[in-house]
Amino acid sequence: MTILDYGIIVVYLLFSLIIGIVYSHKASQSPEHYFLGGRSMPWWMISISLMATSFASDTPLVVTEITRQFGLQRMWWVFAAVLTLIVGIFLFSRLWRRAAVITDAEFYELRYDGSAAAFLRGFRAFYSGVVQNLIVIAWVTFAMSNIITIMTPMNKVWAIGTCMVVALIYTTFSGFYGVVITDVVQFFIATGSMIILAFIAVHKAGGLQTVLTTVAATQGYEKTLSIFPDFKHFDLDMLKLMIYVLVLWWADAGGYNMQRMSACRNERHAVLATLFYALFQTIRPWMWIPVALVSIVLFPRLTGTHTDTQAYPLVANTYLGTGLKGLLVIGFLAAFMSTITTQLNWGASYIMTDVYKRFIRKDASHRQYMIVTRIVVVALMVGAAGIVPLLKSVTAAWEFLAFLMAGSGIISVVRWFWWRINAYTEIAALILGLVAGFINPFIPSSFVMFV
Numbered sequence: 001m002t003i004l005d006y007g008i009i010v011v012y013l014l015f016s017l018i019i020g021i022v023y024s025h026k027a028s029q030s031p032e033h034y035f036l037g038g039r040s041m042p043w044w045m046i047s048i049s050l051m052a053t054s055f056a057s058d059t060p061l062v063v064t065e066i067t068r069q070f071g072l073q074r075m076w077w078v079f080a081a082v083l084t085l086i087v088g089i090f091l092f093s094r095l096w097r098r099a100a101v102i103t104d105a106e107f108y109e110l111r112y113d114g115s116a117a118a119f120l121r122g123f124r125a126f127y128s129g130v131v132q133n134l135i136v137i138a139w140v141t142f143a144m145s146n147i148i149t150i151m152t153p154m155n156k157v158w159a160i161g162t163c164m165v166v167a168l169i170y171t172t173f174s175g176f177y178g179v180v181i182t183d184v185v186q187f188f189i190a191t192g193s194m195i196i197l198a199f200i201a202v203h204k205a206g207g208l209q210t211v212l213t214t215v216a217a218t219q220g221y222e223k224t225l226s227i228f229p230d231f232k233h234f235d236l237d238m239l240k241l242m243i244y245v246l247v248l249w250w251a252d253a254g255g256y257n258m259q260r261m262s263a264c265r266n267e268r269h270a271v272l273a274t275l276f277y278a279l280f281q282t283i284r285p286w287m288w289i290p291v292a293l294v295s296i297v298l299f300p301r302l303t304g305t306h307t308d309t310q311a312y313p314l315v316a317n318t319y320l321g322t323g324l325k326g327l328l329v330i331g332f333l334a335a336f337m338s339t340i341t342t343q344l345n346w347g348a349s350y351i352m353t354d355v356y357k358r359f360i361r362k363d364a365s366h367r368q369y370m371i372v373t374r375i376v377v378v379a380l381m382v383g384a385a386g387i388v389p390l391l392k393s394v395t396a397a398w399e400f401l402a403f404l405m406a407g408s409g410i411i412s413v414v415r416w417f418w419w420r421i422n423a424y425t426e427i428a429a430l431i432l433g434l435v436a437g438f439i440n441p442f443i444p445s446s447f448v449m450f451v
Contacts, residue, residue, distance in 0.1 A: 008326040012333060013166050015185070019178050020170025027175030031357075031369055034175035035102050035349040036263040041180060043269035043276075046260045049180045049342075050277040051284075052187035053256060056339030057332045058143030060194060060288040064312040067292035071224040076241050078285050085257075085278035087413065089271060095416065096261040097270040104128075104258045105354040108423065111415060116423035121354050127430060128255065129350025130380075135401050137343050137384035142391040143309070144336045150313035151329055160388075163333060164340070164381060171341040172377045176263065179341045186334030193331030194287045196324065197316055201294040204319050208290070214297045221296055256346045291315050340381075348376040404433045 027034045066074045101107050105124040109117045141160060148159045170178045205211050215221050223230075229237035257274070264270040295311035298318060302308060316328050352373045361368070408429040415421040 004323050004326060006326065008323070008330055009333065012189075012330050013162070016166050016170050016182055016337065019182050020172075020174040023174035023177040023181065027173070027177050028370055030366060031349075031352060031373065032102065033177075034370065034373060035345065035353070036259065037176040037180060039100075039263055040265055041263045041269075043264060043272035045180055045184060046264055046269070046273040047276040047280075048187050049183035049338075050257065050260050050273065051280045052183040052190065052335070052338040053342040054277070054281065055190070055284060055335055056140040056143070057147055057336035058140050059335070060291070060312045060332075061143045061146060061309050063285055063288040064292035064295055065308040067224065067289060068221075068296060068308045068311060070237065071221075072227050072289070073223075073229045073237060073241065075227075075285055075289070079282070082278055082281045085274060085281060089274045089278060091413075092416070093261050093270040093274045094267040096258045097264060097267045099262075101262065102259075102353045103349050104255060105350055108426070112423040112426075114423070116427070118358075120423045120426055122359060123427070124430070125350040125354035129347045129354075130383075132401060132404065133343050133347035133350075133380060134384045134387055137340060137380065138387035139391055140336055140339050140343075141384065141388045144332065145388070146310050147313045147329070147332050150310050151317055151325065163336060164385065167337045167340045168344070168378065168381050171344045172374045176345055179338075179345050180263075182341065183338045186338045189327075190331040190334040190338075191287065193324075193328045194291075197320065197328055198287055198290045200319050200324075201315050202290050205294045205297050211290070211293050211297055215293050218296060218300050221300070224293075224296065256342055259346055259349065288312070344377045344380055347380050348373050351376045404436075408433060 029038070032038060063075070063078075066077070096104075099107055099110065101110070103125070105121045105128065108121040108124065111117070112120065141164065144163065145156050145160050148154055149156050152159065170182065174181075202208050202211060206214075212225065215224055229241055231238065260273060261270040264273055291312055295315050299306075299311060299314060302311065302314075306314065316325065320328060352369060356372055356376075357364070357369065364372075408426065411421060411426055411429045415426070
């Protein structure tokens with residue numbers, strides 16, 4: 001890292017702070033403005049914001065870690081998620097925009113009646129706004145700490161602390177406006193820098209054919225290039241492929257996807273935003289897979305303090321020179337901050353709308369609601385920072401969170417069309433997800449089905 005690299009980073013951080021200041025007044029008009037941008041956003045801004053949020057500093061690292069440990073077959077984790085978006089485009093993008101809610105938890109009391117619906121709303125708000133949110137923010141921060149450790153001589157704690165403070169400031173003041181505006185800029189920085197790294201890494205490693213041939217001939221990586229698992233054995237890889245394709249993709253595109261749909265100007269804009277987001281999801285892993293394969297060529301066995309999670313920044317450190325290295329760090333910062341700001345804003349919307357306003361102070365002033373919202377944003381960031389030291393693997397955190405939400409996926413689809421689905425069904429599905437998440441680490445590695 002040189003003075004030029006550090007200069008690029010400082011300029012980017014200052015830009016983010018300016019965005020927060022510029023949009024602070026506009027975001028303070030009402031909770032709807034703070035959480036949904038006044039429902040006035042054009043489809044292209046929402047689509048790019050979704051794209052930026054969909055990958056953070058953790059995603060290239062996880063794709064590299066998965067490719068090194070399990071091969072391309074585990075990329076079905078990413079590909080299956082596209083099916084959720086297709087369902088969201090044709091069935092739910094219009095419905096969510098029409099529902100005119102701020103959070104998906106708020107929808108429960110529109111769909112169901114009585115105390116069970118109220119309990120479900122509060123429980124889901126805590127489940128998604130606190131538990132799920134803190135895990136995501138923590139693993140994204142953990143991934144960013146690995147990048148900074150490898151690519152810069154900066155103290156990890158101070159570097160991560162600075163990034164989190166900047167993200168916290170502009171999220172707290174500018175709300176959804178700041179999130180979306182910075183997402184648009186961050187998306188092009190992040191994708192551009194990572195595509196550049198992919199081309200440079202493959203070129204300097206001898207070309208794509210050389211990389212593929214070398215990976216296939218490297219001991220321990222013979223099956224890395226296989227897209228599908230071995231269907232002769234019902235092992236953990238086969239089980240997870242079935243779960244990815246048959247279970248995890250069933251959802252109505254709730255969460256922050258729903259938030260983005262609700263922020264669109266109208267139903268047509270919601271459909272277009274989701275459509276272009278789905279197209280991007282089908283191609284985004286290929287920005288990182290070439291670098292993952294090059295990492296196998298360069299570092300087939302990582303020893304000492306380095307792990308598979310750090311292989312991606314190790315490739316960048318090997319091949320990138322002055323200026324380009326700073327640009328990639330900015331790319332990771334952009335990806336990191338776009339996800340952090342979305343999670344903070346989205347998480348605070350649950351606590352504000354579905355807990356504080358619903359159960360604690362129904363008739364508080366607008367000013368008090370905004371004060372509580374900003375306190376919640378700060379509290380979420382502090383809570384996530386406390387979880388970061390407990391994480392050892394980003395992939396493990398990904399899988400745990402996916403299983404937590406797996407139980408409610410199919411129910412979130414059926415509830416729109418079948419009157420017999422009730423609040424107790426949703427509660428049971430959430431409990432099932434908790435059970436699946438906690439037993440997943442204890443599943444045996446292999447059952448022989450036939451030979």
